[in-house]
Amino acid sequence: MAIQMREHKKDSVSEMIEWLARFGRTANGGVTRLLFSKEWREAQDALKDKMESLQLQTYFDSAGNLFGKLLGTEPGGKTILTGSHIDTVLDGGKYDGAYGIIASLLATTRLFQKYGFPKKTIEVISLSEEEGSRFPLTFWGSRNISGAYNLENVKDLEDDDGIPFLEAMKESGFEPKEYQPSIRTDIERFVEIHIEQGMILEKNQNTIGVVSHIVGQRRYTINVVGESNHAGTTPMLYRKDAVSTTSKLITYLTEKAKEFDPQLVATVGKLNVMPNVSNVVAGEVEFSLDIRHHQEDVLNRYCEDIFTEFERLSTDLEVRISQWMDVKPIAMDEEMNQMIRQIATEKDISYQDMVSGAGHDAQVFASICPTTLIFVPSQNGISHSPKEFTRIEDLETGVKLLTEALYKLAY
Amino acid sequence: MAIQMREHKKDSVSEMIEWLARFGRTANGGVTRLLFSKEWREAQDALKDKMESLQLQTYFDSAGNLFGKLLGTEPGGKTILTGSHIDTVLDGGKYDGAYGIIASLLATTRLFQKYGFPKKTIEVISLSEEEGSRFPLTFWGSRNISGAYNLENVKDLEDDDGIPFLEAMKESGFEPKEYQPSIRTDIERFVEIHIEQGMILEKNQNTIGVVSHIVGQRRYTINVVGESNHAGTTPMLYRKDAVSTTSKLITYLTEKAKEFDPQLVATVGKLNVMPNVSNVVAGEVEFSLDIRHHQEDVLNRYCEDIFTEFERLSTDLEVRISQWMDVKPIAMDEEMNQMIRQIATEKDISYQDMVSGAGHDAQVFASICPTTLIFVPSQNGISHSPKEFTRIEDLETGVKLLTEALYKLAY
Incomplete structure (x- = not known):
């Protein structure tokens, strides 16, 4: 054990990042580690060994979450939980x-x-699942702990290869028949540190982001239904052109988002045209709309504005709006955030308050305990890509800040 | 022969339409008759028999065009040519x-x-080919007669199944080795009657369209290249969003087309987004642009206007404009058109002058001889579809008008 301890003392944050990235490494230097896959299980097992070699007590819960426990000396004390997702x-x-x-x-x-x-x-x-990349649900790990999810929520789910969730779970060593609710009521606080996945810290030359809120997200599928016609023989005024009407809607919603609130984002990332032929006026367009802000009121007012304008702009075409996601904005714990700011000031670390535009496990924990979420910069804001990169210095600054935070919370 | 004559006297225009539609009829009542296909050859052979039974002298040229000749009594006279395409x-x-x-x-x-x-x-x-539906070229029939095309133009072409043009030609009975140029210098005039494929006659309640011009067509592929980013973590002002910029370009070009000239049409019918994912800001959009008008000057001015504006609207995104079609506008013969108008007036047929927004064989013949193109209405403007329909009365009015025109030209 003494020898192991000496070995592990040498682990730097960058060495650890490279070590964990070996599990599921892809041909072009990325990582694919989907829930309950072989690579996922290997990563969790390797982490378990690593935790044990560092003298933590380890265990899995039924949802596949891995815990490494350092017991507190105070009797009956609650737990300070810290970590993020392995998938x-x-x-x-x-x-x-x-x-x-x-x-x-x-x-x-x-x-x-x-x-x-x-x-x-x-x-x-090491939370089992957050991304929703294999099965059509997200936050499987944290939502088992909060009690929002259990086996009922996944019994009908399959991955893209038709493998049922429960079968994948069993295959990975988590027998559904032995499932025990993973709900925890003894968590006093949750601290998560994560890469920003955006370019705000980089643009502002700050090393730490103190997240005040995680945005609410509304997602829609919108269909603009016009009439398919010959591109040569149909005068402009006789057309019910789904592409040109859609363009007006997108131009409006984008410009409106820019002026409405600096932290509002509205994105049309997916767009399919029917029949999608160069010399045929399009009869229908289906497009996605993703709207995010950290205040429900702003989301309400923006949506009301654009959907009213959609009616006006579409004239004699039909616009069908169908919402398929409505995640409420959530605030992090201001007292914990104040502690983070204070540590940063003491240690001369540049920081700023910010809103998280992406979802994180912290938003699930925020519903059951005071939670803070800390960001380190992402180079060029790139994420979900093999090109994702954060400088070693920034990674290490994050570890130092987190170390101090845990000290204040647990010692 | 007398018996045959009596039989054929009974042929009405609607019976003939149904008869010819049997060759290549599809399951849902449409027609597929691609150049040099079995159905195409059967249709040409059946037409040849029909022509012969009606006492016309028939022959094919090397390009697969079928002729039915009624010899004139004047020695050394030129030919009045009339017809359209069989594909x-x-x-x-x-x-x-x-x-x-x-x-x-x-x-x-x-x-x-x-x-x-x-x-x-x-x-x-019965022209062999106009549509360009099997091989990537159009007007194979008429352009052999005008001299614009010969075997050189098709020697490298293949259809979607990889069958070379020359092999399909041979298979259909037109041996490329025996190819003789089909150029004709003895055509005095060409008269084509065709369905409008638009809704202008129907909207104006006219039975005949006298085509003054066939539009010029310019077609472009346009790429808008921005930067792919996370839809949640990238503020609106940091984005290089290819979808929202494309929307501005399309909105501009569409609105400008409406106000520029009532007969100008500009169509974006095809649009592909990359990566086309709902929660990712699009990095690139490729879209088609089809612009038509009967005056080269209008096309020039409109294109200059929109492409200048594209530069301004795209700010820090790149816009690449690549033209792949430039067909010049062409005028029909005004003297012949005047004759058509006069016949219509005499016979109490409602008519109007109009521009053809679609291409027709008449535009190829107009380069070698005085040519006129006459339209009959298309119900709801629908064409290139099994739903294509023209009322029997309108079909018959067209035949009467054409009969009188040929009488004036040849008798």
């Missing part, structure tokens, strides 16, 4: 999720090596 | 092309039965 998107990056687990593990280990056992129990968590 | 698009209608052949055949037969041989030779032509 990735298809051909994703090395940092998304993984960094949060590694930073939590390093911070906890450093505290233990320096100060011994904490007053309050610290648990490092 | 169709995939699952097209019964009238496009076919009506022009049938109307020409009926008109010539009626004249012969009533007045005997004409002074000038009349030839009814």
Whole structure:
């Protein structure tokens, strides 16, 4: 054990990132680690071994979440939970999720090596699933802990190869028949550190983002139905052109988003034209609309504005609006955020408050305990890609900040 | 022969349409008759038999064009040519092309039965190819006659199944090794009657369209290249969103086309987004642009206007404009058009001058001889579809008008 300890002392954050990225590495340097896959299981098992070699007590819950526990000395104390998710998107990056687990593990280990056992129990968590990349649901890991999900929510789900969720779960060693609810009521606080996946910190030359809110998300599928016609023989005024009407709607919603609120984003990322032939006036367009902001009121007012205008702009074409996602905005704990800002100031780390435009496990934990979410920069804002990159210095600054935060919370 | 004559006297235009539509009929009532296909050859052979039974002299040229000749009595006279194309698009209608052949055949037969041989030779032509539906070229039939095309133009072409043009030609009985140029220098005039394929006659309640011009066509592929980003974490002002920029370009070009000239049409019918994912800001859009007008000057000014504006609207995104079609506008013969108007007036047929927004064989013949193009209405403007329909009364009015025109030109 003493020898192992010496070996592990040498682990730097960048070495740990590379080590974990070996599980599921893709041909072009990315990582694919889908829930309950072989690579996913290997990564969790390797992390378990690593945690044990660092003298943490380990266990899995029924949802596939891995815990590494450093017992607190105070009797009956609650747990300070810290970590992130182990799963990735298809051909994703090395940092998304993984960094949060590694930073939590390093911070906890450093505290233990320096100060011994904490007053309050610290648990490092490697959450089983957040991305929704294999099965059509997200936050399987954290939502089992919060109690929002259990086997009922997945019994009919299949992946793209037709493999049922429950079969994949069993195959991976988590027997559904032995499933026990993973609900936790003993978590006092949750701390997550994650890459920003945007370019705000980089543009502002800040190393740390203190997340005040995670945005609400509304997603829609919109169909504009006109009339398909001959591109040569149909005068402009006789047309019911789905492409040109759609263009007006997109131009309006984009310009309106820019002026409505600096933190509102509205995206049309997917667009399909029918019949999609160069010399035929399009009869129908279907497009996606993704709207995000951290205030429900702003989302309400923006949506009301654009959907009213859609009616006006579409004249004699039909516009069908169908909503398929409505995630409410959620605030992080201001007291914890104030602690993070204070640590950053003390340690001369540049930071800023910001809103998270992406979803994170922290939003699930925020519903059951005070939670904070900390960002480190993403080069060029690139994420979900093998090109995802964060400088070693920034990764290490994040670990230092997290170490200090856990010290304040648990020692 | 007398018995045959009696039989054929009974042929009405609608019976002939149904008869010809049997060759290549599709499951849902459309017609597929691609160049050099079995159905195409059967249709040409059946037409040849029909022409012979009506006492026309028949022959094919090397390009697969079928002629039915009614010899003129004047020595050394030139030919009055009339007809249209026998090929169709995939699952097209019964009238496009076919009506022009049938109307020409009926008109010539009626004249012969009533007045005997004409002074000038009349030839009814069933042109081999106009649509470009099997091989990537159009007007194979008429452009062999004008001299614009010969075997050189098709030696490298293949259809979607990889069958070379020359092999299909040979298979259909037109041996490339025996190819003789089909150029004709003895055509005095060309008269084509065709369905409008638009809704202008129907909207104006007119039965005949006298085509003043066939539009010029310019076609472009336009690429808008921006930057793919996360839809949640990229503020609106940091985006290089290819979809929203494309929407501005399409909105501009469409609105500008409406106000620029009532007969200008500009169509974006095809549009592909990359990566086309709902929660990713699009990095690139490729779209088609089809612009038509009968005056080169209008096309020039409009294109200059929109492409200048494209630069301004695209700001820091790249816009690549690539032209792949430039067909010049062409005028029909005003003297012949005046004759058509006069006949319509005499016979109390409602008519109007109009521009053809679609291409027709008449535009090829207009480069070698005075040419006129006459339209009959298309119900709801629908064409290139099994739903293509023209009322029997309108078909018959067209035949009567054409009969009178050929009488004036050849008798």
